[in-house]
Amino acid sequence: MTTIGVGAAGATDESAGLTDPTGPTGANAAANRRRRRRLPAPLIIGATLLTLIVLLAVVAPLLWGSGAEKLNPTIRAHRSGAHPLGTDSLGRDVFYRTLVATRLTLIMAAAATILAVGIGTILGAGIVLAGRRVRSLGGRVIDLMVSYPPVIVALAITAIFSPGRVSVVVAIGIAFSPQFARLINTLANSVSSKDYVTIARLLGLSRGRVLRRHVLPNIAAPVLVLTSVGFATTIVTLSGLSFIGLGVQQPSYDWGQLLASGLRDIYVNPIEALGPSLAILVTGLAAGLLGDGLAQFWDPRQQGSRSRRSARAVATSMPAVGESAEDQYLSDRSLSASRQLGEATVADRPVVASIRDLRVSASRGDIDLPLVRGVSLEILAGEIVGFVGESGSGKSVTAMAIARLLAPELSWSAKILEINGRDLSDSHAKPPVELASDIGIVFQDPSTCFNPALHVGTQITEVVRVHKKVPKDKARAMAIEKLREARVSSPETRLKQYPHELSGGMRQRAMIAMALLSSPKLLIADEPTTALDVTVQADVLRLLHQINRTHDMAILMISHDIKVISALCHRVCVMYAGRIVEELPVAELRAGRVQHPYTRALLAATPAVAEGSRERPLAPLAGRPPAPDRLPPGCSFVDRCPLAMPVCATVDPRLLVHGEGAVACHAVNEVPLRIGADHGAN
Numbered sequence: 001m002t003t004i005g006v007g008a009a010g011a012t013d014e015s016a017g018l019t020d021p022t023g024p025t026g027a028n029a030a031a032n033r034r035r036r037r038r039l040p041a042p043l044i045i046g047a048t049l050l051t052l053i054v055l056l057a058v059v060a061p062l063l064w065g066s067g068a069e070k071l072n073p074t075i076r077a078h079r080s081g082a083h084p085l086g087t088d089s090l091g092r093d094v095f096y097r098t099l100v101a102t103r104l105t106l107i108m109a110a111a112a113t114i115l116a117v118g119i120g121t122i123l124g125a126g127i128v129l130a131g132r133r134v135r136s137l138g139g140r141v142i143d144l145m146v147s148y149p150p151v152i153v154a155l156a157i158t159a160i161f162s163p164g165r166v167s168v169v170v171a172i173g174i175a176f177s178p179q180f181a182r183l184i185n186t187l188a189n190s191v192s193s194k195d196y197v198t199i200a201r202l203l204g205l206s207r208g209r210v211l212r213r214h215v216l217p218n219i220a221a222p223v224l225v226l227t228s229v230g231f232a233t234t235i236v237t238l239s240g241l242s243f244i245g246l247g248v249q250q251p252s253y254d255w256g257q258l259l260a261s262g263l264r265d266i267y268v269n270p271i272e273a274l275g276p277s278l279a280i281l282v283t284g285l286a287a288g289l290l291g292d293g294l295a296q297f298w299d300p301r302q303q304g305s306r307s308r309r310s311a312r313a314v315a316t317s318m319p320a321v322g323e324s325a326e327d328q329y330l331s332d333r334s335l336s337a338s339r340q341l342g343e344a345t346v347a348d349r350p351v352v353a354s355i356r357d358l359r360v361s362a363s364r365g366d367i368d369l370p371l372v373r374g375v376s377l378e379i380l381a382g383e384i385v386g387f388v389g390e391s392g393s394g395k396s397v398t399a400m401a402i403a404r405l406l407a408p409e410l411s412w413s414a415k416i417l418e419i420n421g422r423d424l425s426d427s428h429a430k431p432p433v434e435l436a437s438d439i440g441i442v443f444q445d446p447s448t449c450f451n452p453a454l455h456v457g458t459q460i461t462e463v464v465r466v467h468k469k470v471p472k473d474k475a476r477a478m479a480i481e482k483l484r485e486a487r488v489s490s491p492e493t494r495l496k497q498y499p500h501e502l503s504g505g506m507r508q509r510a511m512i513a514m515a516l517l518s519s520p521k522l523l524i525a526d527e528p529t530t531a532l533d534v535t536v537q538a539d540v541l542r543l544l545h546q547i548n549r550t551h552d553m554a555i556l557m558i559s560h561d562i563k564v565i566s567a568l569c570h571r572v573c574v575m576y577a578g579r580i581v582e583e584l585p586v587a588e589l590r591a592g593r594v595q596h597p598y599t600r601a602l603l604a605a606t607p608a609v610a611e612g613s614r615e616r617p618l619a620p621l622a623g624r625p626p627a628p629d630r631l632p633p634g635c636s637f638v639d640r641c642p643l644a645m646p647v648c649a650t651v652d653p654r655l656l657v658h659g660e661g662a663v664a665c666h667a668v669n670e671v672p673l674r675i676g677a678d679h680g681a682n
């Protein structure tokens with residue numbers, strides 16, 4: 001079988017004898033790294049300007065402090081060689097005063113910004129760490145606080161305390177903190193839903209560690225940008241409060257106070273206001289440029305953009321491959337022959353996962369929306385069980401519930417939930433740390449599986465370093481071995497790279513290697529090929545099959561594609577509206593001997609899954625599954641079912657043993673002789 005692997009970002013497959021253009025090694029890698037270290041122009045300009053301003057703040061009071069206080073005979077003098085910005089109403093040199101005021105203005109602005117960011121981080125990140133109720137209440141409180149204009153809040157706080165530099169700094173710090181809190185809260189929430197945070201939760205990392213290691217580094221860039229913009233805004237607000245007499249009090253002075261004095265004299269000596277105005281403008285601009293430049297410099301995704309662009313250019317010049325991933329996979333005869341569940345009989349195999357009556361719901365107001373409705377299942381060692389069904393049928397939520405990784409807003413219960421003999425059915429108890437070694441997970445989108453701010457090696461080795469206390473060197477050697485097994489080229493180099501430096505297919509294989517490192521008993525593969533280029537998909541399927549054979553590892557494979565499921569799995573569970581509606585051996589599926597009208601409809605809408613079947617026109621299934629809040633009292637498929645009978649509208653059918661499998665359908669199970677014992681919930 002020929003494979004030309006061209007990933008979404010230009011992946012090529014080493015196994016196919018091609019090199020990966022996005023994976024720089026040796027001299028290329030060094031050249032790329034040198035290129036990446038180039039500083040962005042805004043950073044250089046902003047840092048230079050701010051350094052000069054800070055230097056000025058340090059030296060100005062020493063050099064020109066007395067000149068700024070000197071009372072010259074001419075008051076409100078116009079611009080001259082001796083006084084470039086004229087003199088004020090007491091005859092003091094405005095140019096010297098503007099320079100000297102730099103120190104106090106900068107110190108106050110920095111203090112107010114630090115206070116705002118500090119309070120904002122504690123509020124915004126603290127809420128993410130808190131429980132479900134505090135999180136939702138905290139979010140609303142922040143929204144309410146943001147709705148008040150910070151200048152008004154600062155004015156009110158300053159008015160309550162006596163005017164002065166300390167009260168104005170505290171007022172501005174408090175007034176701007178909700179904006180930081182909201183940004184940090186929103187960013188932290190969005191990062192918390194990334195797959196790499198889910199993996200960190202599976203590894204049992206504490207909330208604080210997840211926040212420090214995965215959340216904060218990934219929100220640092222936007223927070224920095226807002227900090228620099230906030231610094232500029234703070235200077236303007238400080239100046240505004242000093243301007244109206246609430247800020248710095250005489251005899252001290254800052255730019256705001258000088259601006260007020262300049263505006264009072266604007267008709268006599270217009271140039272007097274120019275100095276402080278320009279100072280505020282240039283400092284604000286410098287802060288903005290610095291923040292923007294720092295964001296570009298620290299964001300690892302931007303660092304590699306050059307190499308990615310060139311890689312894409314190479315990738316798009318490669319020939320397209322007509323055969324689909326599953327076609328390539330299915331055409332592998334040796335693999336088809338070995339698709340049976342090994343030599344041992346089913347009874348000999350230990351049960352790896354045992355689930356009975358698993359239910360998951362989401363709450364909307366006072367209503368509980370049922371997302372998973374009584375799923376029962378057993379997965380044996382070495383068995384590949386497939387979940388197939390339309391989008392929203394509950395495949396991922398079921399799998400995440402099995403791994404005890406549901407989003408915090410979802411609640412669940414199960415009569416039995418056992419993985420590798422460990423009882424996990426108490427939904428209030430923290431899952432045991434060993435679960436991280438019992439279960440490995442491969443997610444759909446390889447771009448969200450790795451924390452973009454950490455090296456691939458740090459992340460791959462985390463599970464054995466944290467849970468098995470394996471020393472760093474040994475963990476690294478283990479990671480290299482697993483990367484090699486997952487057919488990742490140059491594993492030593494990959495460990496030192498950032499995730500964005502790997503192609504899509506390469507990242508997915510690295511993800512599989514990471515899942516394998518702790519030798520889990522059960523691998524959950526949630527649509528592992530969906531986000532990949534079609535030719536890389538076949539390779540990932542083959543890799544999963546090989547892992548299953550080599551390690552006798554059970555796999556729970558999730559896909560909406562019945563062809564992928566029929567190609568890889570031993571047993572198939574068809575899910576619809578949060579329930580398993582049919583369970584059958586893959587041989588039955590491939591032979592087209594399916595019972596449930598929904599499974600039939602899925603097959604009819606898929607090109608030639610059944611063995612020996614001819615090409616036929618596809619029959620798309622009309623309609624959509626019911627939403628969790630619109631479930632009918634009877635069978636959830638009733639509105640789309642060609643076999644619907646009156647009973648279907650009122651009674652939800654139970655999943656009953658039927659031939660080699662089990663079916664939940666009144667029309668199929670109405671023949672009493674064919675009905676076996678209860679099989680599962682409901």
Ligand SMILES: Nc1ncnc2c1ncn2[C@@H]1O[C@H](COP(=O)(O)OP(=O)(O)OP(=O)(O)O)[C@@H](O)[C@H]1O
Pocket residue numbers: 362371389390391392393394395396397398407409410560628
């Ligand atoms: N955190 C959540 N809060 C509320 N509802 C959710 C949440 N996560 C999933 N759901 C809902 O649960 C249902 C099942 O979702 P799930 O992701 O399991 O579907 P799926 O079969 O895996 O679909 P897909 O193939 O698109 O991933 C959907 O209606 C979805 O909107």
